[in-house]
Amino acid sequence: MTKRFYNLINLLLAIVIFAGLIQTALRFVLGASLFLQGSFLTFFLVEFGVALFMTAFVMKYYWSKQYKLTFFAAGLWVIISVIHASIIYLTLSNFQQHPLYLTTLQIQVAVSVVYGLCLIFSNAGNRFWLRIAGIYLIILNVPTILSVIWLLQDQSVHTSAAIEGFAPWVSLFASLAPVFLMLNFRDEIKQLEEDSKTQAAKSFSEQWYAVAIIMGLAVFAIGFKLAQDAYLSRHWAEQNFKQTKELADKFEARIFVGSKGDTLYYRLLKPLNYDTTKKYPLLVSLPYGGQPGTDKIRQLEGAAAAELLSSKENREKYPAFIFVPNCPAGSGWGGIPGYPSVDSLVFEAITSLNSEQGLDVKRRYVTGISRGGYGAWNFISKRPDLFAAAIPVCGGGDPAFAARAVDVAVWAFHGEHDKNVPVSGSRQMIKAIEKAGGHPKYTEFANEGHNIWYQVSITSGLWEWLFAQHQD
Incomplete structure (x- = not known):
């Protein structure tokens, strides 16, 4: 592992955090109607693609450090996340909840908890920030677990409205989860005496840096388009409100x-x-x-x-x-x-x-x-x-x-x-x-x-x- 490798992962983590904060900010403004914006599906695919790309490098790190239990837990999390993301995509595309949505969500939450436990109790937990990341991941899943239990018991309108009320806050804290990984890689960099000077290492990392920068620009461009759509949606919502107010008064x-x-x-x-x-x-x-x-x-x-x-x-x-x-x-x-x-x-x-x-x-x-x-x-x-x-x-x-x-x-x-x-x-x-x-x-x-x-x-x-x- 080299400094350039760790810097690359931190760059990807920063892009993932940036994408998550864009989505969270717009969700605070528009609520669930954010998912109906024309550019949201494209943003969702790009955001998820960057997250997968980043996770691949994190898994390489786990393997090189012999954190094998954590490596396999992360791999299992990737597989179920791809499946659940596909279900979300179908749900948004067809404007109706896929029958497997809650099932894949429950499995993803369970795997996330296992992943968090591996970060805490396996040899990966010897590193302070990885242990904190595991604790944070488990805590982060608590609201989702409670929401799923609540929905399974009561699928009324009031339940859905209540869950949607705190969903943006869960999204905000989820967006910040990669921060602990960044802190871990910062410590890894400090422990390295010097970076690799070989031409092959530089060439390899420069190629991936180029890919990361392109991904970052894509997130920014599509995020800007989504923000623009959100602004127009908000603007027309205000215009509609005036008309609706006039209607209600009659x-x-x-x-x-x-x-x-x-x-x-x-x-x-x-x-x-x-x-x-x-x-x-x-x-x-x-x-x-x-x-x-x-x-x-x-x-x-x-x-x-x-x-x-x-x-x-x-x-x-x-x-x-x-x-x-x-x-x-x-x-x-x-x-x-x-x-x-x-x-x-x-x-x-x-x-x-x-x-x-x-x-x-x-x-x-x-x-x-x-x-x-x-x-x-x-x-x-x-x-x-x-x-x-x-x-x-x-x-x-x-x-x-x-x-x-x-x-x-x-x-x-x-x-x-x-x-x-x-x-x-x-x-x-x-x-x-x-x-x-x-x-x-x-x-x-x-x-x-x-x-x-x-x-x-x-x-x-x-x-x-x-x-x-x-x-x-």
Whole structure:
């Protein structure tokens, strides 16, 4: 081992710390929505690649020092980390939790603890900073262990929200874990009398230094792009908040407590010039919200149909009750495998509105975008008895249950090149309903991505079609 070798490892460790701090800082700003940024997957792959490259040199160090137990523990950790990282990649790519996610996470945590124990109690523990690194690694896994146990016992929305609340802090401390390895290699350098002077050693290390520098530049460049995406996301979030605040101000804030004691916050707008002797439809506009539980306004974000139809002009043209449920943090409206849902609670709340004078129970409609689009498909698949029509936008569902919605009028929309929600989700649901004997309408915008609401909103005849639907 030479000074140049140890300096190379410390350079790689510094890059790994830098990448981890970038991700942590942005997660404090955006929360879990960081993972939805367009450049995050690329950043994730580069960050993980650098970590693997660094670990290879650390393992070489373990082997050369005869820390064989630690070497094999680190090797096992690398294998399970690659598997778990693959599961994370599939989860982020498909926008739904992979069924093996919790399993591989549990195995990774177990192996990490074993790795930490080897650093403490094997001959590697004779070095002070390696022993401290092992202790830190075990302590670092405690929050994850507790979170997994909590999730296995209770997969409710509140549990997911609570875990997401302290997740950035766990990420921060995890980002700093390599510091102890750096301190160990600093001590190794001090113990060396002099560096190797051979040309072969210099050539070898210079090649790896070049690779490390390229990796560092890649992390910086992609990290900058991710930060830029995060800034734009934050900017548009503030703009959306202003619009959502204006929307919320028009509506009456209400609270519904379900049969199991769960609480749903929602907003209700009654028809303009409300006449209790007349019959009005109920429009359920599902937001994609999912913001912190303390922010009841942001939880209404993305209720685009409610925003459009609550204007004075449209309230005169399409008089209706408009219902907007809050989307709690870490939850959705169903239809996304492995993701907590409050759909049953919303169904109860919708049914409770039957007591509103003038509400026509034969003319309930549901619509939503993205997460709300998934919800719209899920709602008519689970409770087709409640809805006369649905407008799912950029959503998806389970084709196996599509036949249940055969009697619900559907007009679905999707962008051909949607990278957030695969267009196959809408195509499969439409095909399944048609196969079951239904006649859904489907509009797919060529060369468009995820942001198609404007095109949807101005689609000729859409709203006239919706408000003409009723159950037999």
